Amino acid sequence: MGEQNNVKRSVKLLNKGKKGVLRMIFGRFGIVLLLLLLQIVVLIGLFFKFRYLAYNYVALTGIFYFIMIIVLINSRHDDSSKITWLIIMLLMPIFGAFLYIFTTHDIGHRVLKRRVSEILEATHYSIKQDKNVIKEVESKCPELSDLSYYVNRTGCFPVFSSTDVEYFPLGDCMFERMLEELENAKEFIFLEYFIIDEGFMWGEILDILERKAKEGVDIRVMYDGTCEFALLPSKYPRLLKERGINCKVFAPITPFLSTHYNYRDHRKIMVIDGVTAFNGGINLADEYINKITRFGHWKDAGVMLKGDAVKSFTLMFLQMWHIDEKLSDLSPYIDKSFTLDLYMPENKGFVMPYGDCPLDSDNVGESVYMDILNRAHDYVYIMTPYLILDGEMAKTLMFAAQRSIDVRIIMPHKFDHFVAQTLAKTHYKPLIDAGVKIYEYSEGFVHSKVFLCDDKKAVVGTINLDYRSLYHHFECATYIQDMPCIDNIKDDFMKTFEKCEKVTYETIKKEKWYIKIVGNIMKFIAPLI
Numbered sequence: 275m276g277e278q279n280n281v282k283r284s285v286k287l288l289n290k291g292k293k294g295v296l297r298m299i300f301g302r303f304g305i306v307l308l309l310l311l312l313q314i315v316v317l318i319g320l321f322f323k324f325r326y327l328a329y330n331y332v333a334l335t336g337i338f339y340f341i342m343i344i345v346l347i348n349s350r351h352d353d354s355s356k357i358t359w360l361i362i363m364l365l366m367p368i369f370g371a372f373l374y375i376f377t378t379h380d381i382g383h384r385v386l387k388r389r390v391s392e393i394l395e396a397t398h399y400s401i402k403q404d405k406n407v408i409k410e411v412e413s414k415c416p417e418l419s420d421l422s423y424y425v426n427r428t429g430c431f432p433v434f435s436s437t438d439v440e441y442f443p444l445g446d447c448m449f450e451r452m453l454e455e456l457e458n459a460k461e462f463i464f465l466e467y468f469i470i471d472e473g474f475m476w477g478e479i480l481d482i483l484e485r486k487a488k489e490g491v492d493i494r495v496m497y498d499g500t501c502e503f504a505l506l507p508s509k510y511p512r513l514l515k516e517r518g519i520n521c522k523v524f525a526p527i528t529p530f531l532s533t534h535y536n537y538r539d540h541r542k543i544m545v546i547d548g549v550t551a552f553n554g555g556i557n558l559a560d561e562y563i564n565k566i567t568r569f570g571h572w573k574d575a576g577v578m579l580k581g582d583a584v585k586s587f588t589l590m591f592l593q594m595w596h597i598d599e600k601l602s603d604l605s606p607y608i609d610k611s612f613t614l615d616l617y618m619p620e621n622k623g624f625v626m627p628y629g630d631c632p633l634d635s636d637n638v639g640e641s642v643y644m645d646i647l648n649r650a651h652d653y654v655y656i657m658t659p660y661l662i663l664d665g666e667m668a669k670t671l672m673f674a675a676q677r678s679i680d681v682r683i684i685m686p687h688k689f690d691h692f693v694a695q696t697l698a699k700t701h702y703k704p705l706i707d708a709g710v711k712i713y714e715y716s717e718g719f720v721h722s723k724v725f726l727c728d729d730k731k732a733v734v735g736t737i738n739l740d741y742r743s744l745y746h747h748f749e750c751a752t753y754i755q756d757m758p759c760i761d762n763i764k765d766d767f768m769k770t771f772e773k774c775e776k777v778t779y780e781t782i783k784k785e786k787w788y789i790k791i792v793g794n795i796m797k798f799i800a801p802l803i
């Protein structure tokens with residue numbers, strides 16, 4: 275009865291609408307399609323009206339295409355993106371260039387870029403690295419010390435030791451702990467999620483948030499602008515405000531002025547009183563806790579942090595919260611965790627929460643993954659829902675396997691996107707040729723984003739192995755070194771392997787013909803998907 279009441283109350287609060295085709299019309303796909311059709315119309319019109327100038331047009335187009343080749347070759351794009359743009363400009367020489375300028379110069383996001391850069395610079399030293407901790411890191415695991423110096427180029431991401439980490443192999447388990455911790459909130463609750471959707475999960479959380487708001491707890495909720503496209507009405511922040519909950523939408527979609535997939539806030543962060551934080555792949559929607567079934571059993575993962583490392587997630591949230599307002603004093607929310615001495619694991623390892631911002635030239639998420647692969651001695655186990663790789667990541671995976679590292683990747687058996695499925699399968703044979711082992715989760719969909727290496731280190735967070743996560747999204751993750759929860763993560767992998775079917779040359783051969791064709795066709799525009 276309680277579940278039904280929460281669902282009904284949440285449904286009554288919302289009024290869903292905008293779905294489906296709006297994503298195409300206002301997204302990058304719609305812009306590409308519009309420009310392609312426009313170029314075809316213009317070319318046909320010019321051909322009939324100025325047939326005698328056809329040779330001039332061909333010559334002019336050739337010169338223009340040559341100039342764009344020079345521009346692309348000297349750009350900082352990865353090789354896969356360069357090939358994609360060359361093909362687009364070959365098909366649409368003039369309008370392809372317009373699309374390139376529109377996309378790379380982020381006409382619709384210039385204000386956002388400038389503001390984010392200002393905030394990151396202003397808060398870069400908000401959390402001081404404990405000198406004793408970094409000395410211990412340098413002596414015990416110098417590879418983490420090296421990595422921390424790199425990660426801190428783009429933000430404030432210290433390494434911590436006074437933190438306990440609990441791993442959750444399913445969203446169902448993590449949700450139960452979320453509710454327990456929310457009930458204990460005394461000062462503030464910060465929620466930042468890519469997806470919030472009406473239903474049982476959000477209804478239960480919302481019920482607690484409303485009660486805590488009445489108790490005087492500072493409640494702040496932020497979700498990505500794509501939710502307004504498909505899940506929540508534009509008036510939703512006002513509806514929550516009426517219930518004492520501060521709510522913001524990150525980067526609402528502006529039709530045709532912003533590319534749909536650029537600079538989305540894909541992070542999942544819950545911070546409670548600066549003492550507890552949750553991170554992982556689990557959004558606030560019913561499929562993530564298997565209350566509804568969309569693609570079979572939903573396999574997800576996350577972590578709960580208690581202790582000093584929580585302040586990194588507190589800072590990440592507050593940075594995003596202040597994008598559209600003046601930066602206030604953050605110390606009351608951050609410095610309080612320095613005084614905590616409650617969580618001192620007996621087997622002291624290290625924790626480094628970190629974020630990845632798409633507005634700089636450092637691909638932190640991809641670089642951390644590649645660092646793990648390049649430093650591995652025995653094995654690297656990976657769970658990811660998507661496998662849309664650039665050339666560098668594909669080579670790194672293959673190189674690790676070729677030097678006798680046991681590289682295993684767990685993928686979904688049932689995918690949530692057809693194009694993502696076809697693109698992932700284009701990578702199967704080259705990876706298997708190199709010795710990478712690929713498994714598909716027989717019971718349904720894997721949404722976990724987990725790396726595990728050598729019984730020593732792991733990453734659990736929001737970062738997928740696709741272009742969106744590695745290049746276009748705001749992301750975050752928890753790097754874990756020599757913590758007790760590493761054993762639980764490995765146990766989860768071993769149990770999940772038992773529920774998977776291994777991909778072989780024979781299964782690849784039996785793959786449906788249209789999946790192979792679509793995958794090969796779509797691969798040339800994969801960086802734009």
